[in-house]
Amino acid sequence: MAMQPILSLRGVHKHFIQHLRGGLRLDVLAGVDLDLHPGECVVLDGPSGVGKSSLIKAVYGTYRVDGGHIVVAGTDIAVAGPRAIMALRRTTIGHVSQFLRVVPRVAALDIVAEPARARGDTPEVARGKAADLLRRLNLPEKLWSLPPATFSGGEQQRVNIARGFVVDWPLLLLDEPTASLDAENAAVVAQLIDEAKDRGTAILAICHDGVLRARIATRLLPMKRVEQAA
Numbered sequence: 001m002a003m004q005p006i007l008s009l010r011g012v013h014k015h016f017i018q019h020l021r022g023g024l025r026l027d028v029l030a031g032v033d034l035d036l037h038p039g040e041c042v043v044l045d046g047p048s049g050v051g052k053s054s055l056i057k058a059v060y061g062t063y064r065v066d067g068g069h070i071v072v073a074g075t076d077i078a079v080a081g082p083r084a085i086m087a088l089r090r091t092t093i094g095h096v097s098q099f100l101r102v103v104p105r106v107a108a109l110d111i112v113a114e115p116a117r118a119r120g121d122t123p124e125v126a127r128g129k130a131a132d133l134l135r136r137l138n139l140p141e142k143l144w145s146l147p148p149a150t151f152s153g154g155e156q157q158r159v160n161i162a163r164g165f166v167v168d169w170p171l172l173l174l175d176e177p178t179a180s181l182d183a184e185n186a187a188v189v190a191q192l193i194d195e196a197k198d199r200g201t202a203i204l205a206i207c208h209d210g211v212l213r214a215r216i217a218t219r220l221l222p223m224k225r226v227e228q229a230a
């Protein structure tokens, strides 16, 4: 029997009403289909503004879609309520956004460890995994006990990446994970992605860096601008 996809998109539609532009309707996603299997890395491919981030946000349950199905591990996120979405975020879907959502007064090490704690690891085990990742991503150890609010963009992004990789997620969403990183740390991220794929994580990614994209993508999902109704 063929392996079940971890993520299935069928006919996903999304539009925005742009209130600052006189209520203009902007159709962004029109009938997006995809099956994503364990161990695959599909990179969304298309020009700026085509809807790549919107699709990632829809799969994470942040944006509600207007039509179609987004099935993750048997749950249709297109129609799921907030509890079901929060449960999937705890157990199944990891997300590395472009920017770290800084939690005041929580140390970087604990921010990274938190998803592993939420999945049942003891504090020691979770912190050990967090420390391994922060070390691999070259975050100076003296920063680990500090809240990341004052960290540089690249330091915050490395905390964010470590948080995304601290759990073996069945599905991992990556939105420009190396945008603020130097070449050395971008290479570490490429390695982390390879290892996650080998463990069976399915990855849906946005990645403008052509070299990294060629390295990580098992396939591209071409996205085209939607024709707007006159």
Ligand SMILES: Nc1ncnc2c1ncn2[C@@H]1O[C@H](COP(=O)(O)OP(=O)(O)OP(=O)(O)O)[C@@H](O)[C@H]1O
Pocket (backbone or CB within 6 Å): 016, 017, 018, 026, 028, 046, 047, 048, 049, 050, 051, 052, 053, 054, 055
């Ligand atoms: N919350 C929102 N409200 C209104 N319009 C939005 C919203 N989010 C995105 N858009 C619009 O939807 C379109 C697609 O945006 P999106 O960020 O998904 O594109 P993208 O392909 O990820 O672009 P880029 O490669 O530049 O990051 C853009 O025209 C954007 O202005």
